[in-house]
Amino acid sequence: MYPILEKRVLSEEACLLKVEAPHVSKAQPGQFVMVQHEELSELVPLSILSTFEKGFTCLVKAVGRATLEIFHEARTFHYVAGPLGKPFPVRHYGNVAFYTYSWGVAPAINVAEALKAQGNKLYLVHLSEDFYLEDMAYRVFDSVSHSKEIQIVDADLVISVGSNQLSKELVALYPQKDIISMVNVHMLDAVGLCLVCRVLVDGKQRLACSDGPWFYAHSVNWENLLIREGAYAEQERIALEEYRKILRRKSLREEVL
Ligand SMILES: Cc1cc2nc3c(=O)[nH]c(=O)nc-3n(C[C@H](O)[C@H](O)[C@H](O)COP(=O)(O)OP(=O)(O)OC[C@H]3O[C@@H](n4cnc5c(N)ncnc54)[C@H](O)[C@@H]3O)c2cc1C
Ligand code: FES
Structure with missing residues (x-):
């Protein structure tokens, strides 16, 4: 079990979690x-x-069944695997423009902190209405x-x-x-076995979990x-319902008690 040490609700559908999992530190x-x-x-x-x-x-x-369950109910995690994926290539690029959407601001801040330490100048353009961690x-x-x-920024890297x-x-x-982008794909095992997270890169199949994200x-x-984003839309709708x-x-049971 991995305790959630802190859960800060940011809006009706987003929260910030502090999780005890020393192997990820x-x-x-x-x-x-x-x-x-x-x-x-x-x-x-x-x-x-x-x-x-x-x-x-x-x-x-x-956004759906699993994340809603974490938002409403999780006090601990049964399983936490990580750290996963290849790290972002941190180096001096010069002017770096980040474009983020929704939760994308979190990995952007994580990468930006490392790029800042390398002397890069950092611009952020956040494009969705929900702007967490402002x-x-x-x-x-x-x-x-x-x-x-989308506003154009004069940058050496996007x-x-x-x-x-x-x-x-x-x-x-x-x-x-x-431009370096995080691909947004469904993942199942995140160890390169299920192939659910495959991405076509230069016409070749790569895996977002181990070659990416x-x-x-x-x-x-x-x-x-x-x-492929919409491939499981019906199953996701049913699971959410x-x-x-x-x-x-x-909540009805809680009202009665
Ligand atoms: C490498 C990586 C990092 C991520 N980091 C974060 C993060 O920091 N915070 C965060 O809130 N979310 C993050 N996500 C997205 C998050 O994993 C999905 O929103 C979540 O798996 C959805 O599960 P669900 O059961 O709640 O919703 P589902 O019922 O599975 O999906 C609900 C809706 O979201 C779409 N969707 C679900 N998963 C994805 C996906 N991975 N890519 C594109 N569309 C999807 C579905 O098509 C559907 O429309 C990340 C995804 C990846 C691949
Ligand atoms: S999530 Fe299964 S291979 Fe990447």
Whole structure:
């Protein structure tokens, strides 16, 4: 069991978790964990926001069954695997522009802190309405903007995280520029066995869990990822409906008692 030492609710659908899991405490920038609430719960990939000597913190945005369960019920995790994935390539690039969507701001802050230590100048453009960890972002980035429209930034490197659609749009917007993006894919085991997280990179199959999750965006087949995003939509809808019923039953029972 891995205790959740602190759960800070940020909105009706997002929270910040501080988790005791000493094996994750040495994670490098841009890595992630797989967490499982209970033995029969789904495993969920979550980016590491920060580490401390006994574990890590992460941001959870509840979008479906498994993340909603963590948001509403988790006090401990049954299983925490990590640190997973290849770290972000941290070095001096010069001017670095981050584009983030929703929970993407958490891995962006994690990577930005390491890039800042290398003397990079950091810009953040956050593109979704939900802007969590805003205070933290203002502390780490040299410039922060929250906008509905993608604004062009004069940068040596572009980084995107939180949405495949956003990464695809940036590839079209910056045809000549290096872009490093986190691919957003379903994951099952995160150890390279199930192949659920496959990504086409330069026409070759790569695995987001072990080769990624960061790839040069111009090499990724985003169309393929966007089609596969919706592959389990019906099952996800049913799972969410079932879970909402369970939550309703629980709250009715609590009212009666
Ligand atoms: C490497 C990595 C890091 C991540 N880091 C974070 C993080 O720090 N915080 C956070 O809140 N979320 C993060 N995510 C996304 C998170 O894992 C998913 O939102 C979660 O697995 C959804 O599970 P669910 O059962 O709650 O929802 P589901 O019922 O599985 O899905 C609900 C909706 O979200 C879509 N969806 C679910 N998972 C994905 C996915 N991985 N890619 C694209 N669309 C998806 C579904 O198509 C559906 O529309 C990360 C994902 C990856 C791959
Ligand atoms: S999640 Fe199974 S191979 Fe990557």
